[in-house]
Amino acid sequence: MFTHDGIAFGCDYNPEQWSREVWNDDVRLMREAGVDLVAINIFGWSHIEPRDGVYDFEGLDAIIELLHANGIRVNLGTGTASTPPWLTHQHPEILPIMADGTTRYPGGRQAWCPSSPVFRERALRLVDKVAERYGSHPAVAIWHVSNELGCHNALCYNDETAAAFRLWLQRRYATIADLNAAWGTSFWSQRYSTFEEILPPMLTVSTSNPSQLVDFHRFSSDELLDHYRSEYAALRRHSTIPITTNFMVTAHIKNLDYWSWAPEMDIVANDHYLDNRLADPTAELSFSDDLTRGLAQGAPWILMEHSTSAVNWQPLNRAKQPGEMTRNSLTHVARGADGVCFFQWRASLQGSEKFHSALVPHAGTDTDLWREVVELGATLDRLDEVAGSRVVADVAIVFSWESWWSADGESRPSQSVDYLQQVHAAHGALRELGITTDVVAPGADLSGYRLVVVPGLYMVTDADAAVINDYVASGGHALVTFFSGIVDEDDRVRPGGYPGAFREMLGITVEEFVPLAPAERVTLSTGATARLWTERLRSAGADVLARYVDGPLPGSPAHTKHVFGQGVGCYLATVLDRDDLKNVLRTLAADAGVVPIGPDLGGSVEVVRRASAQASYLFIVNHSADPVDIPVRGTELVTGSIVRDSVLVPAGAVRVVKEENAA
Template identity: 65%
Template sequence: MSANRADTTARPGRSPLAWSTDEVLLGCDYNPEQWDPAVWHEDVALMREAGVSLVAVNVFGWSDVEPRPGTYDFSRLDAVVDLLHENGIGVNLGTGTSSPPPWLYAAHPEVLPVMADGTTRWPGGRQAWCPSSPVFRERALALVEQVARRYGDHPAVRLWHVSNELGCHNAHCWCDVSGAAFRRWLEERYGTVDALNRAWGTSFWSQRYTAWDEVLPPRLTVSTPNPSQVLDFRRFSSDELLGHYRAEAEVVRRHSAIPVTTNFMVTAHQRDMDYFAWAPHVDVVANDHYLDHRLADPVAELAFCADTTRGIAGGRPWLLMEHSTSAVNWQPVNVAKLPGEMLRTSLTHVARGADAVCFFQWRASAQGAEKFHSALVPHAGTDTALWREVLELGATLRSIGEVAGSTVRNDVALVHSYEAWWAADGENQPSAEVRHLDQVLDAYRALRAAGLGVDVVPPGAPLDGYRMVVVPHLYLVRDDDAAVIDRFVADGGHAVVGFFSGVVDEDDRVRLGGYPGAFRDLLGVLVEEFHPLQVGATVGLDDGSTARLWTERLRTTTAEPVVRHVDGPVAGTPAVTRNQHGAGTAWYVATALEHKAATALVARVAESAGVTPLPGAGEGVEVVRRVDPADGGRSWLFVVNHRPEDVEVAVAGHELTRDERVETLRVPAGAVRVLREG
């Protein structure tokens, strides 16, 4: 493995160490404690054959290295770390704290998490601990101290891995300890009970507080809970887990100069942590992602999450810490990947900025809850099609190693917010059928189908250098963050804003005077009333397309109608508008357009904004460009062909996976090609 280089130049808002590599790494999660030591040598030999160069160990090692309270046994972990190092394989060393051993629960049952209905969750799975528990924190940090002291300067260690998927199962706890921590968080945020009452609107339903000790977490109620209270509890819970990460990382950094991270879960089914807020506290952003076959378009969701992870990383390269060679074990139907699919999905992440492709896990478990989760070495062993695909992937990553360290920059930004997600999907909204991430993914799918590269950014992020910004379903937005979008358009940019945006402020308080609240002047429209549609209902539009889910009684103030409803509850009113605002143009979409119409709209806006689609990109063909600004702007074009037929792209350069010069790039059905342009 090429050793990582620690950049000790501090960046504003970033921790002082940064990960970098001069190759695209192939890695895996290894759990040697599940196997007889006789297997370890075979495993390491196979890792070398596949080209594995980064291995995560001790992720679930607590009971192995601390079998009894305060008694530590590192003999097995020592042997594994030394064996990997002797074979030139770097270690991503876990702190081991993600799942406590049974002795901790037996001695301290108070660390167990409590649900909103007051019931306790018991040991037997993983992550059965309260994020606010001082007992858990004390025991976890004692373990981290021992691990970091022992391996802090071990030459095998290339990266520190704090805990694992923090908040995957225990993002929220409603126990009394958590309640006290929540009150401390609120007091720091608001200062006074009166300020809390104003923020939460407690005059409604006689909820006004007179003292901090009256405030509780939003436990299960007989009616709808206070939405602002729920929103703040989500903020608190994300901050509480971030606090735990930071506590572990601080211990590690006392003993080691190696970069520290933890694995995020930027996926459609995980919304509990605000990773934009977490990112400044990790030395490199790492993500776990698995294809979700419960979704209508799993491949588009994968691409969106990879682009979002790059956005969370501030545009810098990141690491794919986990994904799967084939099926997972936790969906209703665990669909196996088809031949070539592992290569396509892996390189889709690399195209969008990942400099490492790692898997859970190395060898498929023989027992336990994840025994039917795929791995690099399947139950059937190495005389398998899956293992041969692993070898192919390793060879492909070596062939494209020169892209490591390069970045992706597009002309289109999509604004995405965890806070808006939390608030928009609360109870008692105009339509339970309208889910926040569905609308964000629909907008992303339209941009992708139009061949447009997308950077995902949080509200308030600088928009300098972008030509076009898409703002889907940004229900909650702060005034300052809305002003950034307003200035972008006034300065000559083009924006597309989706329905149910700008409606409330950061306290989930409706902006009065007509929707879309924060964006009324920008868009030149006023919405008097929402008219959500029943399940399955559609409305016709005067451009011949249809829409679903949502309509609004809208009138224009300074905007011009572009598309109108021809039927439904608001027949004759605008469905799409365009407004000249300063030197730029703002579009508003007041309904959920069908995919073809949404694609045509974003393509139209992109053309007027001067955004050129990526060559060859479109439905079924993903094209992403990585650029190395430090090397004269050298660039690489990734073309991922999901179609059942070959495609040709009119670009010339050196194709890396086949090591050949091409004047026109031909990509076979289901294949991936990586072209060094020029």
């Protein structure tokens, strides 16, 4: 396990972009800012192996020794994230091919196919050399495998991928008859006679087989995970230092099932950037943190990358306002991070990311941004005692990458309904109510939660559905939303009426989906308004809490409640507007005995508690333009002040109170 003295404050550093004179200045500034963990050699392949089989470690040796001499620990990359030009020149067959059959060429990054044996062999040869040289170096605190695996190349469609896919399918299904049954190949004359006939799901003249598409996603995630395991094994032959890679738990990356990846990490690490294409980027940040914490099974994790200000890859790359970087950083800490790192240390002068913000901006250190960086480092030092504590939550949301892949497929009832939007809506409503939420995998133990929310869990196995049903029967409270429990793991519809796997627990039967056009609205008997989706639903024992009063199904139930065993299962058959969804969840939470720890201020203030056996810490993040007063007693760690009855948090500020007698 990765250990660090307190909360780590770190960054990516690319010394190969700078002269040796700049290195010395950089390390001096790192110490001034309090940076104590630096990631290097992330994209170092062409520098340490400039020609095939020729290695030059002099520069990497020098920077590691310089950092070590200044008390700065190293997050050492294996260097395999992007291939050097000599490799793709010698072996163009490693280049990835897209679903339309076109090749992606060098000039960017990740120009390699995950199934390429040539790439794997050369990458592992490099990892072996790096691990042998630095595997016991006292500066190295953690190994960083590759970088953002699958960010650009998760899905490849070349011949080597096809061969690997067929082997994966043979291991999964054993016989071609079992595969035909799983994929429903009796439809459209798709029945296969041998595994050799199967290709990756390249573009077709019509829609594709949805079961094949889901399996290809599973395979692609497993293929990259297998590469991670190979690098892990190469490192472990030479080193006992903890090993990880940086996940991308974010709204726009969905190709890897991190539930299967997380157990392979010595510590979970994530990259997160505010996505200003979303309606509420800070709400998505909080969701990402809660999901990352779920991947870590509640244990502390590391934020491997985020930004001081603007990124370079969105249509409009918005600069952060003063204080926003600090609020973002401390939100990550509040929600479980024991390390806060940035891309990158010094802003690049050339290359695709030259306009990406950094700890040291182009304008240098006589800037508001640098002054905020230095203050953030000092604040993180004052929060060191928080390290090792865990976030407190008694509500869970069930989240599934497989449902994301399948529910957002080609042939579905409405292209306007988006799986992740349902998940974000539920999480965002709870966040605004001041309720901290864990995000858990299907099949996870739910016994410790008072309330479980299951938004749009379209694909779920019988076993994982049984965990939710048994939770309710044993006294739990659950909210299931529409388009849940519809299909099994083969994307096969459960007959007998929707919501399939949860029908008995919820005491309802849905006969038919009746989706709405984006501009249509419906009103419920409670006065709530809704959009996008309705269902022809009848009660089979459930109490009807709300009905449609207009739209295509006037009088039909829209919100139900059913006593099942010792617990309660509620169902929501439409997309409620934000405030109406909050009202539903507020009532459900109260009925389940959930007590919010923060005020309902529309998400403008976040209150989260971390606790250990020794102490409890209340984080208050004020995103608003007004001060807020939060009842609490204890010692405020950011300012060092004593809090008697409440803490006043200035506009745009963060306060962290070590609570009195709250452990």
